[in-house]
Amino acid sequence: xxxxxxxxxxxxxxxxxxxxxxxxxxxxxxxxxxxxxxxxxxxxxxxxxxxxxxxxxxxxxxxxxxxxxxxxxxxxxxxxxxxxxxxxxxxxxxxxxxxxxxxxxxxxxxxxxxxxxxxxxxxxxxxxxxxxxxxxxxxxxxxxxxxxxxxxxxxxxxxxxxxxxxxxxxxxxxxxxxxxxxxxxxxxxxxxxxxx
Ligand SMILES: C[S@@+](CC[C@H](N)C(=O)[O-])C[C@H]1O[C@@H](n2cnc3c(N)ncnc32)[C@H](O)[C@@H]1O
Numbered sequence: 573x574x575x576x577x578x579x580x581x582x583x584x585x586x587x588x589x590x591x592x593x594x595x596x597x598x599x600x601x602x603x604x605x606x607x608x609x610x611x612x613x614x615x616x617x618x619x620x621x622x623x624x625x626x627x628x629x630x631x632x633x634x635x636x637x638x639x640x641x642x643x644x645x646x647x648x649x650x651x652x653x654x655x656x657x658x659x660x661x662x663x664x665x666x667x668x669x670x671x672x673x674x675x676x677x678x679x680x681x682x683x684x685x686x687x688x689x690x691x692x693x694x695x696x697x698x699x700x701x702x703x704x705x706x707x708x709x710x711x712x713x714x715x716x717x718x719x720x721x722x723x724x725x726x727x728x729x730x731x732x733x734x735x736x737x738x739x740x741x742x743x744x745x746x747x748x749x750x751x752x753x754x755x756x757x758x759x760x761x762x763x764x765x766x767x768x
Contacts, residue, residue, distance in 0.1 A: 606744070606748070606761075609686075609715055609717070609761065610636070612633070612636050612637035612638040612639075613637040615685075616640065617638060617640065617685040617686050618640045618641075618684050618685050618686075619633065619638055619640065619641040619642070619684055619685060619686040619687070619688060620641065620642045620644060620669075620680055620682075620684045620686075620687055620688070620709055621633075621641060621642070621643050621644060621687075621688040621689065621690075622644055622645075622669065622671065622687065622688070622689040622692060622702065622705060622706070622709075623644075623645055623671075623689055623690075623691075623692040623702075624643040624644060624645050624649075624653060624666075625645060625649060625652070625653070625691075626649075626652045626653060626655075626656050627643055627653050627656045627657070627659075627664075628656075629688070629690035629691070629719060630643045630688060630690075631643070631656070631659070631660055631664070633688065634660055634662060634664070635660070638686070639662075641664075641665065641688075642665045642666065642667050642680060643664060643665065643666045643667075644666065644667045644668065644669035644680070645666075645668070645669070646668065646670055647668050650666065650668060653666055654666065667679075667680060669705075670701075671698060671701035671702045671704070671705040672698070672701040672704075672705075674708075677705055677708050677709060680709065682708060682709045682710075682711075683709065683710060683711035683712070683714070684709050684710055684711060684714065685711060685714045685715075686710075686714060686715055686716075686717060687706055687709050687710045687715075687716040687717070688716075688717050688718075689702075689706070689716065689717075689718050689719070690718070690719030690720075690757075691719060691720070691721055691723070691757075692718075693720065693723060693724070693727050693728060693731045694723035694724050694727055695724070695727060696724060696726040696727040696730055699727050699730045699731045699734060700730075700734060702731070703731065703734040703735055703738060706738075706739075706762070707738050707739075707764065710762075710764065712764055713763070713764075714763070715761050715762065715763055716739065716760075716761070716762035716763075717759070717760075717761060718759065718760040718761075718762060719757050719758075719759055720757065720758045720759070720760060721756070721757055721758070735762065737765075738762075738764065738765060739762035739763060739764060739765060740762070740763045740764075740765055741760055741761075741762055742760065742761040742762075742763075743758060743759075743760050744758075744759040744760065744761065746758075
């Protein structure tokens with residue numbers, strides 16, 4: 573099957589679009605440990621998403637106030653992403669970025685304050701490039717926000733081994749996630765080791 577024959581998820585504009593947002597930690601509550609990370613309104617953050625697909629994981633961040641974000645993926649995915657861009661009625665930035673292409677990573681103009689990735693760990697051969705891209709793109713004292721589901725035991729093993737060498741890994745407790753998503757997906761915050 574060619575990629576173009578694959579089913580394409582089309583997003584629709586809706587007052588409930590926010591419900592499509594990834595399972596972010598809630599920012600309500602005064603002692604919330606994620607309030608700074610997710611404060612997209614008072615901090616002007618530059619962000620990039622890796623493997624954005626049709627945009628369902630990255631585009632809701634714009635609704636949360638994160639306006640300076642580049643959605644990236646491989647070339648064959650761009651038509652599906654571009655088709656969904658008008659849903660938000662915004663001039664979204666998108667870019668072709670293969671995790672193994674250093675020139676594309678450089679052209680994105682790192683470092684970023686936030687690197688977002690959701691459901692991107694499923695091919696063992698690409699795990700090293702993914703971790704390398706995350707490391708190259710995120711600023712030393714900033715964060716990678718990862719939505720994670722186990723897809724491939726081999727890719728999973730390699731991914732966590734590599735990440736432990738590069739990042740300090742913080743798993744968001746399930747009880748801090750939105751209850752509708754808390755047991756489908758895990759959320760992790762990575763920060764580079766030696767960034768202090
Ligand atoms: C399972 S989809 C997840 C899409 C989206 N993040 C979501 O959660 O709906 C994984 C995405 O990673 C992208 N991807 C896989 N390998 C890649 C690579 N080597 N470089 C860039 N993107 C890649 C795929 O094209 C695909 O869009």
